[in-house]
Amino acid sequence: MSNLSQFLKKLTTGKIAIFLTLAHVLSATLWVYYAPLSRVAFFYFITAFFTLYAMSTSKLFKFSVAMVIALVVVPIIGIRNIFYLEIIFQMSVFSALALGLNIVVGFAGLLDLGYVAFYAVGAYLWAFFGSQQYYVMPYPAGTAPAGLPFLLPGNAFFLFLFLGIIAAAITGIILGLPVLRLRGDYLAIVTLGFGEVIRVLANNMDKPVNITNGPQGITPIQRPTIPQFAIDSFNAIFGGITGKQATLAEIYNVFFYLLALLVIIIIILVANRLNDSKIGRAWAAIRDDETAAIAMGIPLVKMKLTAFAIGASFAGVMGVLLASFRTFISPETFNFMQSIGVLTMVILGGAGSIQGVILGAVVVVLLNLQVLQGLSLYLSQLRQSDAVIPIINFAWKDLSNQLDPSKYQKLLFGFLLIVMMIFRPGGLIPMERKKRELLLEESEETKSGASQ
């Protein structure tokens, strides 16, 4: 046992660690580069981040390697196979959402089951102002004439990134004011209700005045303009390596990915600073024992509102980003399952731990987009083949068409939530404070065990 841990320690420190990390990153990059369609290669590539995280090397080294991967390697392999860029974009969107929810659930201990509502507020904000919707208002859904002008130019998007923050934060405060005095479990149900209210409103606010265009959703939503020279210079630098000229659509993918990355970095900075500040300690106190926190003079409702508003604002900015990236949004994007999906990421990774939450988001998106969809693809191939399961004599052709694993995300989320709660409530990477608590509990248990 001690031999093994010594061996592991040797592997994860010093020059060997640097060498292993670089070897993993390089081999993964080359593999993905030469086999752009292989799922295994992509999976191996993603694990490079974990190697980078797990090795105890200097911060500067970690940071520079991560930057090179994020800014150089990902765009190149993304252009070579646009599906990877989509996955990485989703990973960054959900990481940002999970980090935002983490502030509410992980730091302040408030279970928010309607988090996606704030995401919807941001998305609909830009969808309304960044499309023709303002001029569509007098017409019932689906009857608007073609050729209506846009209200604002596409570049107003950057302004709306900030307005999205403000709008979502205000929504968070409006919702939070009446309900934050409630106990934890009631709060969960009320936020769930609020999430549903926002979705139903989005679904039905096409009359008497057509604001949201109802279930059909709003499209087209504008994107900011990317100047021609940016595309040219991107192609000049990367064209040789990617082996093809990137089109405008692909450049947009890269652009939104980088923007999401920027938001994540800002969120991580903000979350880290908050967690170490007076506010963060107040949140931790509220999370661990509300009554004791009040006794210590912590303004309970104010602190909870702060957590709610900050968490909401991150969802708001991601909403604006998503509306612009997809150029289309509809109420179904913001259903209850999305809220639970984000919650699953937080719980899986470890509520309160920033690395953990990002890990959770990456794993859930991978499971969702790679594993479940891969299984679906595999099953449909089996269905078309003449293969038969030998012993029970079952022909794959007879398998029901309804069995499509990519539609069973709820099963995945539910399973993950139960398993994590029973076996590892702290998450894959528990937060530092929790780790210390767990250690303390263990030592207490051994003590009491010894005394008996």
Add this chain to the structure above:
Amino acid sequence: MKLLRSFNFKELLRPIGQMIMFSLGTSVVLSLIIIVSALLLENTAVGVETFENYKMSLFNFALFNLPQVILDGLTIGFVYAAIALGYTMVYGVLEFINFAHSEIFATGAFVGVELLIYLKETGKLTDISTATAYLILAGAILAGMIGAGFMAWLVERVAYRPLRGSKSRLVPLISAIGVSFLLQDTIRLTESLTTGEFHRIFPSFGNFSDRINFGQINLGTTQIMLGISIKSIIVIIAAVAMLVALNYLVNATRVGKAIRAVAQDRTTAALMGINVNAIISLTFIVGGVLGGAAGVLFALKFTRIDPFVGFFPGMKAFTAAVMGGIGNLTGALLGGIVLGMLETFAGSYMGVFTMGAAGSEYKDIFAFGILILVLIFRPQGLMGENVTQKA
């Protein structure tokens, strides 16, 4: 004779009296509100538009629909009450919101409906007498109860019991959300693998879809039809019977005493020789049985079910439980009836009163609005005592 004397008739009659009182009170209050607002809005644009659309004055329109709305509201109200009792019992004993109760309800609905579909396909439902049809329906309800009760027991055993005694109240709640999602997709998976589709239709047999007409009231030029479908009568009678039985179980038997003791203080109850784990299991089973029966009744009333059928009734029943005062059986009953009525009234009249701007499409979120209002202004519920949080 001794058996008869040991029977506590007071506990049998009391809930029936309460139900009649609650139903009458709610319908009278809501009807008055509707009639007064109809009279007030009669001469405004709302009245004019109603006249154009329906060729009758707003007041007559309101009266015309009233009997039907009250009966519909009562029917759905009793279904909510039956589900709400499941939430309230578990909350009373464990102080825990059983988020998966809505899927227990769906399980019951699917077990009952699948049994009926099987009977239909094997030809056992054609050319049967009315009495047999009622027996078969009772059998389906029973099957739904057993299936849902078993599921509730299983869920408690697997997903909740290991988490009892965890420090944070959120841990079992998150597990319950997980169970809810898992069960939804498990039902969907089983259904689509075995039948190829995941929504099921309640097979039509017997005379359940017929209507009984009591006659009509002439009111000026319009006639008010008084009638009720047999389905609704069955739903109401079955729900009332279950509620009475549950009330008797909890308030007049030894087991009920044990349940109340565990709800009051688990540790002391254990010291008094009560098997706490068994009582908690029993609470889940009783709640599940009620939910399962409500599921089959729901399927009978609304015909079509899918794996996600439990979500909205579950949320509304939870609202009902909170509104009545969670942990309080009579409160759940009152909450269910009031909520069912409120929702049906809102769904039927809001569209007309707001000139189509906000109609029945907002029905499903109406309950959430009520929930938020109740929690802000009267968190202990209509009938609940002011309970403090157990540490």
